[in-house]
Amino acid sequence: MNEIARFMTPQAKANPTCKTAILLALSCIMLAIGGCRSTLPLSNRMESKYSLKKRKSYISCAGPESLARCALPVHVSGRDYMKMLELIETVKGSKYRYGGCSPEGFDCSGLVQFIYGSSYRITLPRSSADLALLGQIVTRQKLKPGDLLFFSSDNETVDHVGIYLGDERFAHASSREGVCISSLRQGWYDSRFAFGTSIIEVD
Incomplete structure (x- = not known):
């Protein structure tokens, strides 16, 4: 007063x-x-918060003879993108395993690391918190297939990640269902969506 x-x-x-x-x-x-x-909507608050953090615009990728430094988003062919979709279908149904990063069991960031590494030969960070600092932030309205999606259960930090497939659908490793395809329109995912990031650009 x-x-x-x-x-x-x-x-x-x-x-x-x-x-x-x-x-x-x-x-x-x-x-x-x-x-x-x-x-303010959770997505607006999280977009603002993570925009202020130091973001990374490069990642490691496989060059002709050794690892190279690649600018984000990494340009990939339509053929490689289709291979990524096929790989997601192959591992769909794999069980959830905390710390897992192979078809024997995945957690959410382990699945993302495995899918992008196998499909595009790029090396992504292991945790959802570190993945959230890669590339440019994308709003829900501007998401494109291949973008990463981030969610927050505590309204403060990112704690879940998935791969956007288009039409509000995304692939992820759910602690209840294992590797599956879900919709952003579903209750928890709709209310806990934080933001997306652009990691690849399909040519």
Whole structure:
């Protein structure tokens, strides 16, 4: 309340009725501003938060003789993209295993690392938190097949990742269902979607 009083004129401070009215008005304005901040959609808040973090624009990829540094998004052929879809179909149904990164069992980031590494010979980070710092952030309205999708269960940090396939569908390793295809329109995924990132560009 002392902070609000700093903005009042001497005349307003001297008049008790005027002082009370001004204090109430300013308090309502401050509460409204605070309320707007807290009710921003999760995706807007997470996009803003992760945009401010130091983002990586390069990753390691397989060159002719050794690992090379590739700019994001990595350009891939339509043929390689189709191979990625086939690989997803092949591993669909694999069980969930925390820390897993092979068809014997995947967690969410392990699946992404395996799929992109096998399809495009690129080396991605192992955790969803590190994956979330790669490339440019993409809003839900501008997602393209091959983008990564990120989710937050605590409204603060990224803790789940999947691969966007188009038409609101994505592949991921669910702790309940294992490797599966889900829809962004489903309740939990719809409300917990944070943002997407562009990792590949299909030529």
